[in-house]
Amino acid sequence: MLLLSRGEVEELLDVDALIDALAGAMADLSAGRASVPNRVAAFVDERGGLLGAMPGYTPSAGALMSKLVTLFPGNAGTDVPTHQAVIAVFDPADGRPVALLDGTAITAIRTGAGSALATRLLAREDAATLAILGTGVQARAHAAAVTRVRRFAELRVAGRNRARADALAEELAPQLGLSVRAAASWEAACDGADVVCATTHPGEPVVRRAWLSPGTHVTSVGFGREVDDATVADACVVVESRAAALSPPPSGADDLIETMQRGLVDADRVVEVGELVEGSRPGRTAADQLTLYKSVGVAVQDGAAAALVLQAARERGAGREVEL
Numbered sequence: 001m002l003l004l005s006r007g008e009v010e011e012l013l014d015v016d017a018l019i020d021a022l023a024g025a026m027a028d029l030s031a032g033r034a035s036v037p038n039r040v041a042a043f044v045d046e047r048g049g050l051l052g053a054m055p056g057y058t059p060s061a062g063a064l065m066s067k068l069v070t071l072f073p074g075n076a077g078t079d080v081p082t083h084q085a086v087i088a089v090f091d092p093a094d095g096r097p098v099a100l101l102d103g104t105a106i107t108a109i110r111t112g113a114g115s116a117l118a119t120r121l122l123a124r125e126d127a128a129t130l131a132i133l134g135t136g137v138q139a140r141a142h143a144a145a146v147t148r149v150r151r152f153a154e155l156r157v158a159g160r161n162r163a164r165a166d167a168l169a170e171e172l173a174p175q176l177g178l179s180v181r182a183a184a185s186w187e188a189a190c191d192g193a194d195v196v197c198a199t200t201h202p203g204e205p206v207v208r209r210a211w212l213s214p215g216t217h218v219t220s221v222g223f224g225r226e227v228d229d230a231t232v233a234d235a236c237v238v239v240e241s242r243a244a245a246l247s248p249p250p251s252g253a254d255d256l257i258e259t260m261q262r263g264l265v266d267a268d269r270v271v272e273v274g275e276l277v278e279g280s281r282p283g284r285t286a287a288d289q290l291t292l293y294k295s296v297g298v299a300v301q302d303g304a305a306a307a308l309v310l311q312a313a314r315e316r317g318a319g320r321e322v323e324l
Contacts, residue, residue, distance in 0.1 A: 024060035030274025056299025063303030110143030118293035127194035134199035156191035
């Protein structure tokens with residue numbers, strides 16, 4: 001079995017290749033070719049945390065794997081990530097375990113890459129201003145990935161802690177080669193932005209319809225309620241999987257479920273990314289249309305990422321082989 005560390009995964013995983021691979025994985029999922037049961041979770045109530053299991057088979061990537069991932073929202077703002085994971089990969093030909101990978105890096109990178117794919121499919125071609133809400137791991141992953149699919153001239157960063165937002169803006173500017181500044185509030189970051197990426201663990205929505213301009217594309221990947229009812233009700237809503245997004249907690253998307261329970265939007269309006277990839281359903285149909293990508297994460301994304309990492313590891317001789 002091949003063992004790959006977090007640093008090795010980060011070095012081996014090519015984000016541009018991953019964005020393209022996710023298109024095939026999401027098409028597999030929507031067409032019914034992939035096998036992805038709903039995740040199950042064990043809860044650590046005294047910490048507000050959970051351990052989830054996410055198995056999946058992704059034919060386009062030749063990936064059979066299972067991710068074990070913890071979500072501890074209380075880690076936000078500390079040196080410990082809110083999401084931590086390992087991924088076990090198996091040979092789809094005979095079921096042999098072939099690799100064990102750090103999944104924390106893959107979770108971060110594939111989430112940003114999934115948002116980049118949705119942005120490529122949904123955002124206006126002339127999108128010039130990107131707002132990222134949050135200052136943690138996913139804020140960085142989204143800055144790295146989403147800026148690859150549109151020619152942004154400006155990036156705004158907002159967080160609960162202005163000093164952290166200032167520090168992140170200073171960190172990102174030389175990496176991305178564009179104007180990056182910290183915004184004073186969620187509203188100031190959203191005002192006039194063409195693409196808004198919410199990567200927070202909020203107590204209340206950080207994206208509100210009144211703050212959004214016509215034609216904005218919104219991404220929401222955080223845990224909890226990031227987007228208000230009016231945004232969900234007005235938008236073309238896109239998810240990775242209707243079954244996952246509309247399932248009960250911890251798998252489902254609170255933003256969508258609560259809005260539907262209030263009768264403000266119907267489930268049949270919700271489109272899957274794979275349907276956009278295959279062209280079976282439309283996404284954006286007008287320049288002034290509001291679009292919303294709500295991500296809860298699905299195992300085919302981890303499978304596509306793990307397959308790319310293993311391919312690169314074999315080509316470069318990376319990792320360490322061990323006998324079980």
